[in-house]
Amino acid sequence: MAEPGSGQAGYTLPVWTAAAARAALQGLRREPVDAEQPLRLDPGAGIEAIPIEAAAPLADGSALAMARCDPGAGVLDLTRGLLVWVQARWLEGPGPWLELRGGEGVGVIQASGQACLSGYARQLLDWNLRSLVPMGRRLALDLTIPEGRRLAERTSNAAFGVVEGLALIGTQARVQRSAAPEQLEEALGVLRQRAAAPGFAGDLVLVIGENGLDLAPRLGLPAALLLKAGNWLGPLLVAAAEAGVRRLLLFGVQGKLIKLAGGIFHTHHHLADGRAEVLTALAALEGLAGSDLARLHAAPSVETALSELEGQHPELAARLRARIAAAIEQRSQAYLRSHGQSGPLAVGAVLFDRRRRVRACGPEGQRLLAAFGAAAVEAPGGDP
Numbered sequence: 001m002a003e004p005g006s007g008q009a010g011y012t013l014p015v016w017t018a019a020a021a022r023a024a025l026q027g028l029r030r031e032p033v034d035a036e037q038p039l040r041l042d043p044g045a046g047i048e049a050i051p052i053e054a055a056a057p058l059a060d061g062s063a064l065a066m067a068r069c070d071p072g073a074g075v076l077d078l079t080r081g082l083l084v085w086v087q088a089r090w091l092e093g094p095g096p097w098l099e100l101r102g103g104e105g106v107g108v109i110q111a112s113g114q115a116c117l118s119g120y121a122r123q124l125l126d127w128n129l130r131s132l133v134p135m136g137r138r139l140a141l142d143l144t145i146p147e148g149r150r151l152a153e154r155t156s157n158a159a160f161g162v163v164e165g166l167a168l169i170g171t172q173a174r175v176q177r178s179a180a181p182e183q184l185e186e187a188l189g190v191l192r193q194r195a196a197a198p199g200f201a202g203d204l205v206l207v208i209g210e211n212g213l214d215l216a217p218r219l220g221l222p223a224a225l226l227l228k229a230g231n232w233l234g235p236l237l238v239a240a241a242e243a244g245v246r247r248l249l250l251f252g253v254q255g256k257l258i259k260l261a262g263g264i265f266h267t268h269h270h271l272a273d274g275r276a277e278v279l280t281a282l283a284a285l286e287g288l289a290g291s292d293l294a295r296l297h298a299a300p301s302v303e304t305a306l307s308e309l310e311g312q313h314p315e316l317a318a319r320l321r322a323r324i325a326a327a328i329e330q331r332s333q334a335y336l337r338s339h340g341q342s343g344p345l346a347v348g349a350v351l352f353d354r355r356r357r358v359r360a361c362g363p364e365g366q367r368l369l370a371a372f373g374a375a376a377v378e379a380p381g382g383d384p
Helices: 012-029 120-134 150-151 181-196 210-218 231-245 253-263 276-285 290-298 302-312 314-338 363-373
Strands: 034-040 048-052 054-057 065-069 083-089 100-103 138-144 204-208 226-228 247-253 346-352 358-361
Touching: 012 048, 012 065, 012 083, 012 120, 012 138, 012 247, 012 346, 034 314, 054 314, 065 204, 065 210, 065 226, 065 358, 083 231, 120 247, 181 226, 181 231, 204 210, 204 231, 210 226, 210 302, 231 253, 247 253, 253 276, 253 314, 253 346, 276 290, 276 302, 276 314, 290 302, 302 314, 314 346, 314 358, 358 363
Parallel strands: 100 138, 204 226, 204 247, 247 346
Antiparallel strands: 034 048, 054 065, 065 083, 083 138, 346 358
16 A cells, blocks of 8 residues: 555545445455555546555445545645545435435535535546446445545635535546645746746736636736746735736635735645635624624634625724735735845735625726726625
8 A cells, every 4th residue: 555645646636535335346246355455547548547445345235435535745635645535335225326315424415415525526426437337336425534524624625615524526637736846846947938038018817726817818817928827926016026927916716815814825725725814804803703703713714704794894894904905015025025025026915705796996906997998897805
C-alpha cells in the first residue's frame, strides 16, 4: 500500500471512493481483492492503479472496503489521510443497477436529502463497476467518511446547500494544485510572458478560483487580462509590480478575499485563516456590537455571516462589504510597500458571493471595472 504523501497518488476524493467501491464489490463477489485497484479515470484513457487500505467480507453477506486519500506530495488539502469506507451489498427486486447511499460524513443536498456526488464521481463508478455487476443483479453502495462532518466545517459546502459532510464533487481525477508551489510557478510564467509581449498595457485581473474565472467574462472583463491566481496572492502581487503591471484588479469570492483585509496573503486554509476575526473587527468599526457581533463571529462561514446580517441590518451589511473591499485594497498596497514595491501599481478589489453576484467593490475596484470595460454593477452591497 502507498503511504500518504508518497508521490504515488495525487487524486481527488471521487477517485479514492471509486477504488474503495470496486474493492468492496470484489469482496462481495467473493473474489481476491486487489491491493491496488485498476481504475479507468477518463474515457479512452489507460488504467491506473489506485491503492486501497483494506477490504473484508462481512457476516451479513455484504463487503466493506476502505481507501485512504492522498492528494499528492506538496499539496495542502484537507482530504490528506482521510479514510473513505464503502459497503457493498446486493439488492433484490427491480430498479437501477446501482443505488448510492450517503452515510455518516457524506454531504447531502439540503433541499433533497440526496448524497452530493458530481457527475464525474458517478461516471467513475459506472466506468469501473458496472461490468462487474452480473446481468440482472443490483448493487447498493453505502458511503461513509468518518471525519467528513468535522472537516466539512472548514469548507464552504453549506453556502451551496450541502450539509452534514463532505461532498464528492470533484470534476477530474487529479488534484488541482492551487496551493502547491508548481501552481505559483505556472502563474508567474504566464504573468512574465504577458508582460513581455508587444503592446502590453500594464493591466491585469487576478482571478481567485474557478467561479471567478467563469464570472469575470460574463461581466465583460476581457479574457486577455484574466490570470488565475490560486492561493498565492502575495507573491503574485509583488511579481506583477516587478513586471510592470500598473492597474491590477483582485476578483474573487468574499469569503476568500477577506483574508487579505487581515494581512493574510496566502489564502489556503491550512496556512492561515482568521476570517471570523477579520470580519468581526471590521463589523465593529461599522458600529455592530453586543449579541449581533457575537452571532457574526459564531457563524459557520463568512458567506453565512454576511447573509444573516443582511437579513437583519441590510444597510450595515452593505457598508461592511464595502469596508472589506476597501480594506483589501489598503492592505494590498501596504503588502507591496513592505516588499519594496512603492511604484504606481493601483490595486482594486471586487467581491462576489457564492451565488456569483457581485456584492462589493473597493474605490479602486469600481474605477478599474469601468476602465476594463466591465458591465455596470450596482453600488457596493448590491446585485450585479
